[in-house]
Amino acid sequence: MTTLAHVSGVRGAVSLDALSLSHGSVPAVRGVSFLAAPREVLTLLGPSGCGKTTTLRAIAGLETPQHGRIMIDGRAVYDASCRINLPPEQRGLSMVFQSYAIWPHMTVAENVAFGLRARGVGKARLHESVRRCLDLVGLGALADRPATRLSGGQQQRVALARSIAGDPGVILLDEPLSNLDAQLRLAMRTELRALQRRLGLTAIYVTHDQEEALALSDQVAVMREGTIEQIGTPQEIHASPCSRFVAEFMGVRNVIPCQVIPHGGGVLALLPDGTKLQARGPIPTGPVCVCFRPISVQIRTGPDGGRPAVVSAAAYLGDLMQYELQAGDLSICARSLPRDDLREGATVYWSVPPEACFLVSA
C-alpha cells in the first residue's frame, strides 16, 4: 500500500507508562504499562470489569486518567506530569466500537467519509479513499445504502472501513466481534488479521475471548482488577501462565493447590490427598497450585504407573470427549478422542507427563 506512509520508525508505536484511572473513588485502571511495537497486535484480555475497555478508552482520549503517560507515534498524548491531555480528535487514532456506532442518519459512504472530511481531505481524494476502503471490506456495492438498512455483519464491516479510511497508524478495537454469531466471528477474525497485516496497522484489541486473543495477537496482556497480570506472546501466555487467575482464564481446568518438594532436576507436587505429581519448574514463591490441561491427562484402563479414579461423567464435545474423573476428594478433568472403553462408572488409571505439569502462585 503506497498510500500508507511509514514516515518514521515510530509510526504506530503505542506505549503506556504507569497509567491509572479511577471513576470517582473506584479505581478502574491501576498502573498499567505496556509497549506495542509498530505493526503489532496487542490484546488486552480479561473478564468484564477488569479495566481493559477503560484502558482502551483512555488511549482514545474518551476518558481522562489521573496518573501516567500515553505515547502514540513517539508523541505524548497524555502525560499527567506535564499536564498534556490531547482531545480524541487530535490523537490521530481510529476505533471500532463494540456497538459499531454506525451513524444512523448517514449512508454507508458518508459514514466512511466522516473522518476524512473532518480532517479536510479534498473531494477527489475523499471519494477515492472511501471507495478503496469499502472495497477492502467487501462493501463496495453498498456505498449509497442508508446505514440503518444493514445487517450486523455489514455494520461491523462499515465500522472497520470507517476506521481505516483516515489512514491511521493505530487502530483501537473494543470487542469488535462480540456481537456477531459464531460462524461470522471466525470469518471476521481471519479477515481482520489479514487486513491489519496488509495495511501495517498497530492494533490495540480488547476482548474477553481467550481463543480470539491467541489467534489474533502478537502480544497478549491478561488484565485483572485494573492491572496487567501477565503480558507476553500468545505462546508464552498459553504455555506458562504466571498465576492461578491467568491459568484458569486460559482454559486450564485442573488447578490444584499443592505443596512442593524439590526432587532431582524437577519438582514433586504433593496434592492434598497425598497424590504426588512430577512437575517442571520454576517454583513460584508463596503458596502454589499445580496445573495441567485436560488434554494432557492420559487415561489407561490398566494400572501401569497411573493413579486409580472413577469416571464420574462423560460429555460429548464433538471432536473430543470430556471425562470427569473422581479419586476420593480429587476431581480431574480430562479430554481425549472418543473411546468406547471409558463409560461412566468405569475404574481407570490416569497420569500426566511431568513436562505438562507446571506450578503457579495460588
Place this chain on the structure above:
Amino acid sequence: MNLPRAESALAATSSGIVALLVLPPLAAVALAGAGAGFAPIREPGVVANTLLFGVAATAASLAVGGSLALALAPGVPGRATLERLTVMPLYLTPLLTAMGWNWLASPKSGLINLILHAVFGPWATINVISPTGVILVSALAMAPLPFLLISDALRGLDPSLIEAARVHGGSRRLVFCRITAPLLLPAALASALLLGVQTIGMFSVPAVLGLPAGFNVATTEIFQLLENYPPRIADATAWGMLLLAISIALTVAQSALLGRRSFVTITGKTSRPAASKPMAGRARALLAMAYIALATVLPLAALLWAAISLFVPADLKLMQFTSQHFSFVLFGYPKTWLAAGNSLLLGMLTASVVCGLGLAVSWVVLHGRGRGRSILDQLSMTPLSVPAMVFALGLLWVYVRVPLPIYGTILVLLIAYATHYLPFGVRTTNAALRQLHPELEEAARVAGASWSRAIGRITLPLVQPTMLAAWILLFVMAMQEVSSSILLYTSRSIVLSVAVFDLWENGNPSDVAALGFVQLAISFVVVTLVLVIRGRRALT
C-alpha cells in the same frame, strides 16, 4: 378471530368512549365552520399576530428547552435537582407565570422597573406588556416540553455514536453539527409540533400580557367574541376552524419532514460519565439556574410580593405588608370556595378518568388482538395536535344543541379535560405497559387465572407506581386548565384558574396574587397527601 369476551368488551368500550370524546367536537367545529368558511375572520392583523406568536414562541421555547437539555449533561453538578426544577413551570401554569412577570416588568409598577428607575432613571424600562413580552414569557413557560422530549432523545442516544465521531477526527463543534444535532432532529420536530399547537392555542399569556398592549391573537379573539353579549358563536367557530387548520397543516408538515428521515436511534449501553471539565460543568449549571430563576423563582417571588403588599406602590419605600388579600380571597370573595371545590373535584375526576381510559386504550393497543388498534391509537393521540380551545368550541356547539342536561355543569368541563389530557394518559400508560413483558400476563393465564384476574393481580399492580405519578401530574394540570375552562364555565361550574383570571380582569391585582397562591397551595396539599397515603416519594 375468537377473542375472550372480557377482552373484546374492553376493546369495544374504550374505543367507543375515545371516539365519543374526540370526534363530535372536531366534527362540530368543522361542520359549523364549513358554512361560512373563514369569511367571519375580518381581522387579518390578528391572524398575522397568531402566526407571529406561534412561530416566534415555538422557536424561542425550542431554543431554550433544547439548550437546557444539552446543557444538563451527565456530570453537571446538581444535575438531578436542576432537572426537577427546570420542569417546575409545568406545575406552575403559564397563567401564574404571566401574572408574575406582569408584576416583575410591567412598565410603570413592575418590581424590576421600580428598581431600574431608582438606579438608572425612568429611561431604563423592561416592558413585558408587549408582543415581545408575550412571546418570551410563553417561551419560558413552555420550555419544559422541548426540554423533556429532547432530554429523552439524548438519553436514548448511544454515546459511542458521539465518541466515534470524536475519535475519527471531529472537533466538538463539528460533532455537534454533523452527528448530535441531526440525531436529535426527530425529537426537535416533535417538540416543534407540540409547541406550535400549544402556542397558537394558548390563552393565558396573550390574555394577561398581550391584550393590554393591543396584541390580540386567535384565542383572545375567540374569548372576546364569546364573552361579549350577544356571544357570536359563529364568528368564534370560524377562528376555531382557523386554529384547527393550522394544527392540521403542522401535523402534516411534521410527518412529511420526519417521513423522509425515519431512522431509529440506536440505543446502546448506558452512557458513561462524560469527561467534561469542572468549569464547563459549573457554567452549564449556571445556565440552568438562570432559566429556573426566570421561569419559576422570580415570577413566584413577584406573586408572593404582590400578595402580601398592601397596594402595589410606585415607590419601593412606600411598601407595606398585609394579610388582607389572603383574608379577602379566603373569606370575602364568594367564588373562592365554590371554585376550589369544583377544581378539586375536576382535578381528581380528570386524573382518574384519564388514567383509567389511558390504561385501557394502551392495553388494547399493545396487548389486544383485535383489528383497528392503530386507529384507536391515532384517535386517542389526536387531542395532542389540536388546541384545547378548539375542542371547547366544539363542545359548546354540541352540548348547546344536544338535549342532555349537562351543559353548565362540571361534567362538560370533565369531558373537555379528559379529551385534552387523554394523549398524556395514553403515552404514560403505554410506556409503563411496554416495560411489562406480555409473558408475565401469559404466565398467570397458564397458571390458571382468568383474563380479568390476570389483569387485576399481575398487570395493574405492576404499573401502579407509574400510574400514581401520572395521576398526580394530571391532577395538577387539570387544576390549572384555562384555555377550555374559560369558554365552558358557568357561574355554578367556575374553577380556580377561571376565578383567578376573572379577578385579574375585574379585581384588585394583589387579590389575584393571593388567589393564585391559594390555587398552588391546594395542588401542593393534595399531591403531598396522595404521596403520603401511598407511601411513595418523588415523581420520577
